Amino acid sequence: MSSLRAKIQDVFNEPACEQNRGKDAKARKEGCSKPLTPGAAAGGCAFDGAKIVLQPITDVAHLIHAPLACEGNSWDNRGAASSGPTLWRTSFTTDLTELDVVMGQGERKLFKAIREIKEAYGPPAIFVYPTCVTALIGDDIEAVCRRAAEKFGLPVVPVNSPGFVGSKNLGNKLAGEALLEHVIGTVEPDDAGPYDINILGEFNLSGEFWLVKPLLDRLGIRVRACIPGDARYLDIACAHRARAAMMVCSTALINLARKMEQRWDIPFFEGSFYGITDTSEALRQITQLLVKKGADPEILGRTEALIAEEEAIAWKKLAAYRPRLEGKRVLLNTGGVKSWSVVHALMEIGIEIVGTSVKKSTVEDKERIKQILKDDNHMFEQMAPRELYAMLSEHKADIMLSGGRTQFIALKAKTPWLDINQERQHPYAGYDGMVELVRQIDLAIHNPIWRQVREPAPWDCQPAVREELPRTKSEIATLHAVQEFAGTTADDLGEC
Incomplete structure (x- = not known):
């Protein structure tokens, strides 16, 4: 537990965070997350956050050492997609009971579960997640994982992020710490090259990273590891030999990017694959970093040629939607990187942004929004459901883009709604993804059902x-x- 406490304080004292650098030493140790209220979900616990980051590693067995409900409540909470292995879709849990707790059988049951998974599935690694119950009763997860790794000859990784230690975002970062401590750098690749990159904080929701990877392939850029979207254990273990990295969601894994830069000299930048302009800029920054690390400068010219070709195709497709959507008003009730990247993407085709949530956004995210919207009057930290309903029912927005939890507010206000969070069914990244996003907005706004329900x-x-x-x-x-x-x-x- 003392080692876990040290990790948590280290994550709170994140020097790569500009907001954190502005605090004194005492304030940095307190972190940015609000303390959890006992009995309240607070948007997800630390265990939930760690599972979100690591479960998209598709060929790994994810074992939850806890009562059955912990695995049931955390399973399939991200719409990530895999191009191959499906082991990550299988639920593994030790199903700890009251009798196991009373009789002290937790560690024995965990070791047995690891052995059964090894014999039945033969995965390249097993990730073990303790939760509140097993952490409170004092099961030594790290000792069991070390013993099992020696006994069965495969990596058994302890992900020490029980729910009570903090918020979902803290769990994201603790998952990154687990990868740094037990996975990244443990295997040396024999095919490292000058065009290898890492993509960090990309979850491949609805397979949207597959709309971006072909662009990198055409430039001869290899994604050494995409963490965590559609990842493989071996790729992550070799990720320390990449030449550059792109950070997609700094809210989740900024500590991972910074420490990889410190240990293995992998420079990184934060970018977005949402929208035409941002996708082009991300491609430019990737190639510029690679050139600084020794790649042939000719890749810069090829990148500009690719961007010009893809932008022309995308703008031609979007031209059909501009007359139908120009001047339409959109309310964004999301957060993080989408709070600014989607704003920029929609404004490119003439859509007006009447508000965007910055609840889960970093200081850098908020600064980008100010630059895009030219003011901060359209930013809101949090809007109560009653206020959200009033805004929509008064027709101050033509559509709301948000997650599933607020869809019923829009439906009650008889306002079109589109899912843009992790449960979405359509990929929105890259040039083709931008066209798909605009198409879905057009379909939602002009659906004849809204005229009927308003009568x-x-x-x-x-x-x-x-x-x-x-x-x-x-x-x-x-x-x-x-x-x-x-x-x-x-x-x-x-x-x-």
């Missing part, structure tokens, strides 16, 4: 009542009774 319901419409119709006292009494039952008066009745 008054039939039972809210009363037929026009003419004065000459009631001719008898009984007819008048009946009409008044109907009006009283419906809560209307004669003046309220009219055509709908």
